[in-house]
Amino acid sequence: MTQITPIPTAATDDGYHFQVMRRAIDLIDASEDMMPLDQLAQKMGMSPAHFQRIFSRWVGVSPKRYQQYLMLGQAKQMLRSNATTLQAAHEVGLSGTGRLHDLFLRWESMSPGEFARKGAGLTIYWGWFDSPFGLALVMGTEKGICGLALASEMGEQAAMQDLTLRWPNATYVEDPMMLRPWVLTAFGAKDGGLDKAPLFLIGAPFQIKVWEALLTIPSGEVTTYSDIAESIGNPRAVRAVGTAVGRNPVSWLIPCHRALRKSGALGGYHWGLPVKRAMLAFEAARAEA
Numbered sequence: 117m118t119q120i121t122p123i124p125t126a127a128t129d130d131g132y133h134f135q136v137m138r139r140a141i142d143l144i145d146a147s148e149d150m151m152p153l154d155q156l157a158q159k160m161g162m163s164p165a166h167f168q169r170i171f172s173r174w175v176g177v178s179p180k181r182y183q184q185y186l187m188l189g190q191a192k193q194m195l196r197s198n199a200t201t202l203q204a205a206h207e208v209g210l211s212g213t214g215r216l217h218d219l220f221l222r223w224e225s226m227s228p229g230e231f232a233r234k235g236a237g238l239t240i241y242w243g244w245f246d247s248p249f250g251l252a253l254v255m256g257t258e259k260g261i262c263g264l265a266l267a268s269e270m271g272e273q274a275a276m277q278d279l280t281l282r283w284p285n286a287t288y289v290e291d292p293m294m295l296r297p298w299v300l301t302a303f304g305a306k307d308g309g310l311d312k313a314p315l316f317l318i319g320a321p322f323q324i325k326v327w328e329a330l331l332t333i334p335s336g337e338v339t340t341y342s343d344i345a346e347s348i349g350n351p352r353a354v355r356a357v358g359t360a361v362g363r364n365p366v367s368w369l370i371p372c373h374r375a376l377r378k379s380g381a382l383g384g385y386h387w388g389l390p391v392k393r394a395m396l397a398f399e400a401a402r403a404e405a
Contacts, residue, residue, distance in 0.1 A: 119244060133174040134250045138268060141390055150183050177401040223315035225324045235283030243292025245299050249391055255279055256295050260314030263365045269388025282365060283318060302369055315366060326360035333374045336399045340378045362386050
């Protein structure tokens with residue numbers, strides 16, 4: 117039986133609220149038009165007042181406004197009005213070890229030689245936690261969080277395999293209490309007890325460049341794969357950038373969900389496209405609220 121460590125913060129009123137939202141997203145996707153509150157609540161098996169209360173508590177806006185963020189054209193609108201220019205972000209010092217816009221994180225990366233050993237000599241601690249987007253598997257070394265998988269779409273077993281197969285030669289130890297202060301801080305809980313949550317990036321040098329670029333994108337804003345490629349000095353490497361974004365092992369904290377195709381299409385998302393849509397809508401709504 118999976119042991120889950122709760123994160124006591126209003127932003128995470130656990131995965132329960134996300135699961136409610138996840139079901140609502142499915143209903144919204146299946147409808148060609150905006151669904152009135154009464155109809156949406158009825159299909160969710162709730163009273164309109166109860167559904168509105170849970171919905172607004174999770175995302176901070178009404179179901180009607182949230183549906184607008186989930187509509188097909190929203191990603192394109194975000195690109196027009198809320199796109200980040202990564203080059204400018206780098207120029208003003210928002211990359212590297214600078215303070216992030218919406219998370220208190222610090223990070224360092226593994227050397228190429230260490231990466232080539234596929235985790236040999238590393239002890240990686242792991243545990244299951246509630247998160248704003250459902251059940252999360254968090255992994256970390258003594259230096260910081262190195263993996264965060266979201267299991268709502270792929271399932272617990274697949275999430276565990278996904279992370280452990282990245283570093284097959286590591287030693288894995290279940291120890292959620294060791295990770296708990298980092299996770300609390302990273303998700304914004306007041307009792308995390310730390311100023312910053314450490315990240316330890318385990319990847320090839322090109323991947324780490326891409327992940328560092330992702331860390332400069334503010335919450336509520338988006339960028340494109342081509343802009344990321346330009347910001348790291350490889351403007352023709354758009355496809356390679358997309359692959360590196362997809363291989364990001366630390367969901368949400370390294371915000372690969374903020375990377376879109378140039379057309380405004382969402383593209384793929386390793387942890388499930390409905391999760392990406394929910395994250396973008398959640399952040400856009402919070403930014404406006």
